[in-house]
Amino acid sequence: MQHMPCTPCVRDRHADCVLRETKRGTYTRSALRQKKVRSYESRVRVPADVAGDLPPQYPILGSGSDVAAPFPTSSSAPDLASWSSGSIGHAHPQTGIESSSVQAQEGPPASEPPPTPVSSETPGDSSSYQQISWSAMFDHFLDNRENGRDWIDKCSITYLGESFPLAIVLSGLKGGSRPTLHHLGPPFPTAQGNVPFQSQPTHMLPEDLEYLRAKGVFNLPGKAHLNALMSVFLDHVYPLYPIVNRQEFIQQYKIDQLPLLLTYSISFMAVTFAPQSALSLLGFPTRPEARLFFYKKAKALFDMGYETNKITILQSTFLLSFYGGGPNTYWNFYSWISTAVTIAEAMGIHRSTLAVPNMQPQDKSLMRRLWWALVVRDGICGTLVGRPFRIDLDQADADMLTIEDFAHDALAPNFLEDPSAQRYAQYQIETAKLSQIMREIIISRFYPGRRPVSPEDLVAKLTRWKTDLVSTLTWDAEVPDPSNPFSMALSVQYNHHLILIYLGHIRGEDPCRRDEREVEEIIDTAAHHITTVVCMLVTKSALLSVPHELYHGIFLAQAAFYERMRSPNKLVARLGRSAHNSCQMVLKTISEFWDSGTFILQLFENLSSRCLEQPSWTTESGQESRAVGAAEASGVGGAIHSANEADVFNASLGGDCWQGNTMLESLFDLPPELFLPE
Numbered sequence: 001m002q003h004m005p006c007t008p009c010v011r012d013r014h015a016d017c018v019l020r021e022t023k024r025g026t027y028t029r030s031a032l033r034q035k036k037v038r039s040y041e042s043r044v045r046v047p048a049d050v051a052g053d054l055p056p057q058y059p060i061l062g063s064g065s066d067v068a069a070p071f072p073t074s075s076s077a078p079d080l081a082s083w084s085s086g087s088i089g090h091a092h093p094q095t096g097i098e099s100s101s102v103q104a105q106e107g108p109p110a111s112e113p114p115p116t117p118v119s120s121e122t123p124g125d126s127s128s129y130q131q132i133s134w135s136a137m138f139d140h141f142l143d144n145r146e147n148g149r150d151w152i153d154k155c156s157i158t159y160l161g162e163s164f165p166l167a168i169v170l171s172g173l174k175g176g177s178r179p180t181l182h183h184l185g186p187p188f189p190t191a192q193g194n195v196p197f198q199s200q201p202t203h204m205l206p207e208d209l210e211y212l213r214a215k216g217v218f219n220l221p222g223k224a225h226l227n228a229l230m231s232v233f234l235d236h237v238y239p240l241y242p243i244v245n246r247q248e249f250i251q252q253y254k255i256d257q258l259p260l261l262l263t264y265s266i267s268f269m270a271v272t273f274a275p276q277s278a279l280s281l282l283g284f285p286t287r288p289e290a291r292l293f294f295y296k297k298a299k300a301l302f303d304m305g306y307e308t309n310k311i312t313i314l315q316s317t318f319l320l321s322f323y324g325g326g327p328n329t330y331w332n333f334y335s336w337i338s339t340a341v342t343i344a345e346a347m348g349i350h351r352s353t354l355a356v357p358n359m360q361p362q363d364k365s366l367m368r369r370l371w372w373a374l375v376v377r378d379g380i381c382g383t384l385v386g387r388p389f390r391i392d393l394d395q396a397d398a399d400m401l402t403i404e405d406f407a408h409d410a411l412a413p414n415f416l417e418d419p420s421a422q423r424y425a426q427y428q429i430e431t432a433k434l435s436q437i438m439r440e441i442i443i444s445r446f447y448p449g450r451r452p453v454s455p456e457d458l459v460a461k462l463t464r465w466k467t468d469l470v471s472t473l474t475w476d477a478e479v480p481d482p483s484n485p486f487s488m489a490l491s492v493q494y495n496h497h498l499i500l501i502y503l504g505h506i507r508g509e510d511p512c513r514r515d516e517r518e519v520e521e522i523i524d525t526a527a528h529h530i531t532t533v534v535c536m537l538v539t540k541s542a543l544l545s546v547p548h549e550l551y552h553g554i555f556l557a558q559a560a561f562y563e564r565m566r567s568p569n570k571l572v573a574r575l576g577r578s579a580h581n582s583c584q585m586v587l588k589t590i591s592e593f594w595d596s597g598t599f600i601l602q603l604f605e606n607l608s609s610r611c612l613e614q615p616s617w618t619t620e621s622g623q624e625s626r627a628v629g630a631a632e633a634s635g636v637g638g639a640i641h642s643a644n645e646a647d648v649f650n651a652s653l654g655g656d657c658w659q660g661n662t663m664l665e666s667l668f669d670l671p672p673e674l675f676l677p678e
Helices: 007-012 031-041 126-130 134-144 165-173 206-214 223-237 246-254 260-273 276-282 287-303 310-320 333-347 361-385 419-446 455-467 485-502 516-539 552-565 570-590 596-612 622-633 643-654 662-667
Strands: 157-159 182-184
Touching (some): 223 260, 223 276, 287 310, 333 361, 361 419, 419 455, 419 485, 455 485, 485 516, 485 552, 570 596
16 A cells, blocks of 8 residues: 555566455454464464564464564463462453453454544544544633532643633633633543443554554553553552552553553653563563563554543653664653643643542642653753753642652552652652752853852752652761662752762853862762762672662763863872773663663763873873773774774764753863874
8 A cells, every 4th residue: 555566566576466345354254264274374474574573582373464472471480470360361452352362362463454543423432532622622621611619630631821812802702810820621531331442443444453463552562561561560660650540540551441552651760660570471572672662562553543631641752762772763661751742731730639529539640750750860961962852831820749649549558657658759849849959050151041059058058948848758978878768869969960060161150269279079979978879889789779860870970070081180080980980881781771871881981081091181000091092992992993884983072062051061071082093
C-alpha cells in the first residue's frame, strides 16, 4: 500500500504486483479450517525483517508477524509481586482473551489481515472521543456549565484559560467573580461489564494496527514477569516518582484494564531501577537492552496514537523522559518533557484547583503531584544541557504539595502519624521547593533579559530552605546516611545549587569585589560532599535507590574538580585529579541506567587526557605523571593521531554542544594550546 512493486515482489522478481481484493477474515470459518490455520501458524517462523528488531540472543516465540517478548515462558518463573494476591492474568488488548501466557493465545493468523475497526458514532466510545471537534467540545461544555454538581473526571477535563475569549465572556456574565478554569468535558470511555478497556481501538486504521502488531507491542510478558515489573515499579519507582494513584493503578492491573502504553512505560522504568538479579530472571542480558526493548514498544504506541486517555499519555511521556537519546535525535529527555508539559497545560494541571469543588480530592492530589514532578524534572533536565525551561512558573499557580496529597495512596497504614512513613512524601514537597530556587539561580545568572540577583541573596534562600527542613530529611555534611536516600538526594541537590551560584563568571558582578578564596572554599566543600555521597552509594550498592536528580550533581562537581586540575598549584591539581577520578568511576557505574552519564564520562575523559599532556599541569615525577595519565586517559590520549581524529576531538571540546549554556561556555573556555593541530 506504500509503494509498488512491493518488497516481496521485488525480491521474487514478480512483475505483476497488484492489490487483490480478498474476503479473508470477513466470514466465519469452519472449525476444521481454523484448526488447520492454527496448526500452520505454529510452524511459521517470524519474518527476518521483523525479528531484526530484537537482539539475536532473544528467543523468537511468536505466531505470524508478532514478535514474542524476550521472557522465559516456563511456569516455574518466580512471581515477585508480593503486594498482589491471587492469580492475575492479562487481557490481550485486541481480542480481550485473558491468559497467563500471552504468546500462546494472541493475535489472528498471519495469513489474515487485521480486523477492520468498526466505525462507531456512539457517544463516549474511543473513536468519537478521539475525533471530537473543538466546537463539539465547547458545545458539551456550554450545555453542562450550569450543572455544577456533576463530578469532573480527571481524564476529561475541559480547561479554559483566562485569556480565552469564551472564558472572558463567561466570567463577565458571572459578575466579575474569579472565573472557573476547569470544567466537565465529554465523558471518557470506560470499560463496561467484563469487556476489557480498549479491547477494540475503533479510532485506529487497520494498517496502523498491523504496524503495531509487526512491532510486537501486543505480545506482553507472561504473568509472572509482568507481576515482577509492576512490583519493582511500586516498590522502587513509585516512592521516587508518585505520578499515579497507587490504589487505582493496582486495581486496574488486577482486572486487566491497565492501558497498554502505560504498561510499557512503567516496564521501561521498572527495568531502569530493577536490581541486576531481577533483570536476569526477566531474561535480559543487559540493562540497556531491557530499557531499549520497552522504550521502543511504548514509543510505537505513542507514535500511532493508540492511547486516548490524556492522563495516561501524560504519565507515560513523563516516564519516557528518562530515555536520554542523543544531541541530534528529536526524541530525548528534553523533548519528552516538553511533550508532557504541553499535555499538562492543555488539561490545566498548572492551575489551582482549590476553587473546583466538584472534583474528587484524590484526583486533585494526583494533578498536583504530576505538575510538581514535571516542574522538578523540567528544571533539572533543562539545566543539564543549558536549554530554556519549558515551564513558565509565572503563568502557573498550582497549589504546592502537602502531606494530604499522599494520604490517599499511603505506603503505610499509619501514614499521617508516623514521620518516617512520610519521608517519601516530604521529599516530593521539599524537592519541589528546591527546584524553584534553582530556577531563580538559572534565571538570575543566565537569562539575558533579567536583572541578576546577588549570590548572597540566592545563598540565603538556600540556607533558609535547609533550616526549615523536617528532621527526617536533614543530613550530616560529613557522614551521609545511606539508609535515607531522600536526605542524600536533597543534600546533593542543595550542594549542586551552591556550585551553580558561584562556578564561572557571575553576570553583573564586579570581579574585584569577589573574595576568590571564600568562593573556592564554598565550591570545593559542595563538590566534595557530592563525591562523598555518590561514592558511598557505590560502596553500599545503593545507586538504584535514589532519584535520578541526584546524579545531575556529579556533572557540576566534576566541573569544579576540572577547574582545580588546571591550577598552577601542583598539590591543588593533584587533589582535583583524584576527586575527578572518583566521579569518573561513579559515572561508569551509573551510565547503564542514566543515559546522560555516558556523554559526561566521555567529555571529562577527553578533557583530562589532554590536560595531563600540558607541562604546566603535570607533576614533578614523570613516573607519577605517567601512572595518573594511564588511570585517567584509559588510552584515549595516545589514540588520537590522525587529522580526522583531531577534528573529532577538537569538536568535542569546542563545538556547538556548549553554545546554549552560558555557564559551560565560560567553564570550558579552553586555551588554544589545548587543541590538537589540524
